[in-house]
Amino acid sequence: MRIEENYSLKKHNTFHLPVKTRWFMEYMNEEELERIFRDEYFQECLSLHIGSGSNLLFINDFNGIILHSQIKGISVAEETEDSVLLRIGAAEKWDDVVAYAVSEGWGGIENLSGIPGEAGAAAVQNIGAYGTEIKDVVETVETYNQLSFEKCTFTNEECLYGYRDSFFKNEHNDPHIVTYINIRLSKKPQFSVNYGNLKEELAKYPEITLQAVRDAVISIRRQKL
């Protein structure tokens, strides 16, 4: 576990604002996360879990504890003739997950190429782009309940997904930290290209493949930025 005091969050927010947090804690696994949650000092402090900080705007220094996951790894949890179930550590960079799936020929998230952030936050935010949302592939989300100290597994339905919204964003629910996400991808991908100017961009490619869709989406995103 890594613990830093008066730590600069410059590297942890997209705008590179030079704000500081009183404490920064980075845990490597679920056991370390549980130790943090059970700590009495932690329980008394204001805390915020961040991913890569691409959807957060820090205006002032944070007088509390910023938590960050280092739970990584992508593994095949289940494989059938038609699909694979991937178990992904919350700290994996989302776009690395997409690049990996595309390189393996597994479809379902290629339209979500180039979205900044980590896998855990992607499932919290229900990220979406070019007619696809992560909720279309999420099978389950593994979490740790900050109040009851229980490990939980949410089915897709239990995640209560809406537009850029989920159970995990509702402040009336117990706070849950996402540790792993499980997504089902297709070995026989069906392309969804009738959204925005994706079809137009894909006309520049000799054929529609997972890689072509990924490259086209990234190209459009770069033009927009």
Ligand SMILES: Cc1cc2nc3c(=O)[nH]c(=O)nc-3n(C[C@H](O)[C@H](O)[C@H](O)COP(=O)(O)OP(=O)(O)OC[C@H]3O[C@@H](n4cnc5c(N)ncnc54)[C@H](O)[C@@H]3O)c2cc1C
């Ligand atoms: C240039 C740019 C382009 C973008 N394009 C898109 C787009 O096309 N589509 C789209 O949907 N979004 C887009 N976004 C928004 C952003 O990429 C997503 O919201 C992304 O999921 C944020 O990931 P993050 O790791 O940076 O999360 P953060 O910004 O660090 O956190 C986001 C939220 O998730 C919570 N959180 C983070 N990790 C966990 C965890 N492990 N467990 C529980 N809660 C957690 C945080 O507390 C916070 O509430 C874009 C942002 C930028 C800056």
